[in-house]
Amino acid sequence: MDKKFMERAITLAKTAAAQGEVPVGAVVVRDGKIIGEGYNRCEELSSPTAHAEIMAINAAAKTQKDWRLGGCSLYVTLEPCPMCAGAILGARLDEVVFGAFDNRAGSCANESVVNLFSLGYENPPTVYGGIMEEECKTILREFFEKRR
């Protein structure tokens, strides 16, 4: 776990905010290098699945020419939703590092609606939550405050 990757995810979240998207950013890391990154683009792409994690995972898989991402870590500014947690399982990522907790729509912590990684699905990743939490929360809070 290396905070510099979360810093890059935070930069990507700010890019999303500048484009009027809910500000979440993500990177996929293998052997200390970013091999895929993304930010939330649901509005731009008219896509309910264009979350930061999905964009980063697909970018990494494309780079590798293989959808299997065993040996990789995902860094994301917000706790993944069930869709993204499911994609993490499906892609067989080893590690998830997230910033802000999301007790309402998250699915990767025991405090959330469900911890999808604790139910017995194959290949659950190791999870580190609350990394650079304040910075990650602030981006989201400021975005929603401006929108009101």
Place this chain on the structure above:
Amino acid sequence: MDKKFMERAITLAKTAAAQGEVPVGAVVVRDGKIIGEGYNRCEELSSPTAHAEIMAINAAAKTQKDWRLGGCSLYVTLEPCPMCAGAILGARLDEVVFGAFDNRAGSCANESVVNLFSLGYENPPTVYGGIMEEECKTILREFFEKRR
């Protein structure tokens, strides 16, 4: 619920099989018309998220130019995995009709690892499982038998 839409999903699953992909097909229906369809293309696209449901949901959202799919139904030949069930929640689909149950990787039935729609997330769809189950199961069984 109209079986003709499951028949179309089955045809799409067979297209996937012919391309060496795990045979699952899906369509999204609004007002009695298919507005998006897809089949599993994980290998072709090197994408862990290219499940039939994700392809069909994104095709429908693109057609509509809106990622919100309230008022729509998804027909899919296999019980959705957590990623796809999460995408169904995120896209706010009203109804899910699936064919074969998937007790190992499914997440939309009480017999499965989890029923993601029963946990308290917002906008859970109505679910009909086991529709044209035998036909849907047969396509999968024949695919995996040939692969051995």
